[in-house]
Amino acid sequence: MATTHPRTLYQKIWDAHVVERRDDGTCLIYIDRHLVHEVTSPQAFEALRLAGRTVRRPDLTLAVPDHNLPTTARRDAAGQRIAIADRESAQQLAALERNAPAFGIRYIGDADAEQGIVHVVGPEQGFSLPGATIVCGDSHTACHGGLGALAFGIGTSEVEHVLATQTLLLKQSKSMEVRVEGDLGPGVTAKDLVLHITGVLGAAGGTGYVIEYTGAAIRALSIEGRLTVSNMAIEHGARAGLIAPDDTTVAYVKGRPYAPKGADWDKAVAWWRSLATDPGAVYDKVVVIDAAAIVPSVTWGTSPEDVVPITGVVPAPDSFADASKRDAAAKSLAYMGLTAGQAMASVEIQNVFIGSCTNSRIEDLRAAAAVLKGRHKAPHVKWAIVVPGSGLVKAMAEAEGLDRVFVDAGFEWREPGCSACLGMNPDKVPAGERCASTSNRNFVGRQGPGARTHLVSPAMAAAAAVAGHLTDVRDMI
Amino acid sequence: MEPVTTIHGRAYPFGQKNVDTDVIIPSHWLKTITREGLGRGAFETLRADPDNLFDSVEFAGSPILVAGDNFGCGSSREHAAWALLDLGIRAVIAPSFSDIFSGNAFKNGILTVVLPQAAIDRLIEVAQSQPIHIDLDSQTVTTPFQDRFAFDIDPFRKTCLLNGLDEVGLTLAQGDAIGAFEDTVRVERPFLAVGVGS
Structure with missing residues (x-):
């Protein structure tokens, strides 16, 4: 189809994936890459099994456990799997381990070097590619858009639809x-x-x-x-x-395990x-x-939109024009235990989490380690953990000696997974305590019932650990 | 999916308005690995009452639920539809439904019938002692007392339900078009066709 009018990046990727366009504007869109994890897939696999259906393109599908996995050791000294205490977590993990091979899907296991958070693993393995349509039963699938891929989260029926047909019925945004x-x-x-x-x-x-x-x-x-x-x-x-993909993107993708090779590579880059x-x-x-x-940013409330500069203060609910926002802000301040007008840089923290699909890549760990080198967390900071996004990130960090920097600074160095970003595994922030967190959501109870989350960058999280309160990392570099 | 043509049987004379998905299936049931078995958690808070409708000798296992306005409001959890299905419910009749719930119900072969409140009131009365009959093809709800209520349904959804076609089944019927698209990709963008290899 020759299209001459100027198009956006989004329009070009969309146009390249239309299998069929219907009269009402709905399109059958081809999905190039499907990432699968243990939480939103069991019912989709079960539905396929009940209907006697197969996975259309297992070769375009990659399964990896992440949400439920504890970030402590997974194998004992004898190489035996260490049992997961939470029975339901263990069951969800076992289901994926069973379903992936049963449907011919490549499965990266809990103790494999490549294991990690789906949104770290996909780009790292060269599975996620620029210009591709990428889905996963997880809203942070948007992540892969950083490579210039059209990537978004889907529900369980849609997971099933993609497994069976490699397509989705969508209307353009x-x-x-x-x-x-x-x-x-x-x-x-x-x-x-x-x-x-x-x-x-x-x-x-x-x-x-x-x-x-x-x-x-x-x-x-x-x-x-x-x-x-x-x-x-x-x-x-x-x-x-x-x-948009550019030289930086091309250099990143080149040579990764599932990246295009030979003549395909040249065609892909073009x-x-x-x-x-x-x-x-x-x-x-x-x-x-x-x-x-822009100065280093922190959140004060229970929505990711509740952002202020670290140099700012906790806003007064009255300062919002919208009545429902005023109400929400007052509730947020009560939940967060903050007072309007309080300087953000004075807010004391007891926990620090460096990890999640937002900030667990090597560059994130380097930025945090650069702040922590030669420093130590404040005595009242009880729990500080670093959770690499994948086994490969972990290995790279260890090769650079970053693990020593973290451990010397009083941090725990963990195994890869979603960890304290959400309360599905043992890593939780205690009720009423604060966490400087590099994750993506500060919702009520997100990091554990009653937990108070302040979203920050890895460098800011490291600085908060050292100071014992939220602080401007620019004073430490 | 099983075709839906007629649904006949006793109906829960439930009638509550604004039944949200947390009422239909509380959140602690979401860590499950199957769509089945959620019937045990369906309406769990209501069923804490030993005299509840859903466990009564007379109504337990009824295929129809008669409810009030805005049924299925709240979260998008597909578990709500799975829970009703597992409880044996094949159709819900109410004055209105949340969009998300009715979509999830449709994807799981549950018929959502919209009727005015007056009809709901009459059906709740009938349901106390008699069965209700739903005929999808003629789009009618009838009772042994000669009540007859006509309802509207999206033609696409009607076709899907009558023929037992789920969205996956429908798209699978487009297999040739999908295959042709894949052939084009193999030629024009072969690097996307490879994935993890075979």
């Missing part, structure tokens, strides 16, 4: 450009940027849109940083985020380079952000 002009300052990272964007747009600001992040500050980000930004597209309401939004293409909405104005 609207397009939004979030253009980040200028440069981020020293000590200001991709996480600070995406928290800032979430604060500007609001938690529902991107609802109904696919967001393309553009501009000099985005171009300057590493792939790790771009994955962090796109990961949190869902936190400002967008089902998917996108960053196609990826053609995907950038055409000059003159029109977005349904454009938001411009000034990178230079």
Whole structure:
């Protein structure tokens, strides 16, 4: 189909995946890559089994456990599996371990070197590719948009639909450009940027849109940083985020285990380079952000949109124009145990979590270790853990000696998994205690019943551990 | 999926409004690995009462539920539909449903019938002692007392239910188109066709 009018990156990927277009605008969209984890897949596999159906393209599917896995040792000295105490967690994990081979799907096991969080493993293995459509039964699938893939989360019936047909029935979203002009300052990272964007747009600001992040500050980000930004597209309401593939993307993908090889590689690179939004293409909405104005960001409330600079104060509920937001803010402050007007940099913390699909890649660990080198966590910080996003990230960090830096600073060095990002495994923040967390959601009870979460960058989490309270990492670098 | 043509039998004269998905299936049931067995958790909080409707000798196992306005509001959990199905419910009749719930119900072969409150009131009266009959093809709900209520349904959903076609089944019928698309990808974008290899 020859299309001459200028198109956005989103439109180009969409057009390249339409199997069939129906009269009402619904399209049957081909799915190039399907990531599967243990929580949202058991019922989909069971449905296939009951209907006598098979997986259409097991070769385009990759299964890896992450949500329920404890981040402590998984094998004893004799190499035997250490039993998981939570019976239901163990059962969900066992189901995936059984289902993947039964349906011919490549399964990365709990003790394999490649195991990790699906959204870390996909890009790392070269399974997630620019220009591809990627789905997973998990809302943070938006992450892979950092490579220029159209990636989004789906429900269990849709997981089944993709397993059986390798397609989804979808209507196209609207397009939004979030253009980040200028440069981020020293000590200001991709996480600070995406928290800032979430604060500007609001938690529902991107609802109904696919967001393309553009501009000099985005171009300057590493792939790790771009994955962090796109990961949190869902936190400002967008089902998917996108960053156009460029030289940085091509260099990242090259040579990875499942990346294209030989003639396929050249063809792939040529196609990826053609995907950038055409000059003159029109977005349904454009938001411009000034990178230079961003300082390290922290959240004060129980929605990811509750963002202030670390130099700021806890806002007063009355300061919000919207009545329902005033009400929500008052409830948030009560839950968080904060007082309006309190300086964010004075908020004492007892726990630090460095990890999650947002911030557990090697660059994140390097940034945290750079702050912690030669320093130690404050005595009242009871629990500080670093959870690498994958076994390969862990091995790389150990080769660089980062594990020693963390352990010397009083942190625990853990096995890969979703960990304290959500309360499905043993890593939880005690009720009423605060956690400086590099994860993506500060919802009520997200890190454990009654837990109080402050979302920050890895460098900011490290700085908070040392100071014992939220603090401006720029004073430590 | 089993075709849905007629549903006949006793109906729970439930009638409650704004029944949310947390009422239908509480969140602690979500860590399960099957769609089956959730019937045990269906309406768990209501069933803590020993005199509840769902465990009564007369109504237990009824295929129809007659409910009030806004049935299935709240979260998107597909477990709500699975729980009703496992309890033996094949149709819910109410003045209105949440969009998400009715979509999930449809994906699982549960018929959602929208009727005005006056009809609901009459059906609740009848259901106390008599069965109710739903005919999808003629789009009617009838009773042994010659009551006859016509209902509307999306033509696409009607076809799917009558023929036992779920969305997966329908898309599988497009297998040739999907195969042709895959052939094109193998030529034009072979790097996307490889995946983890075979």
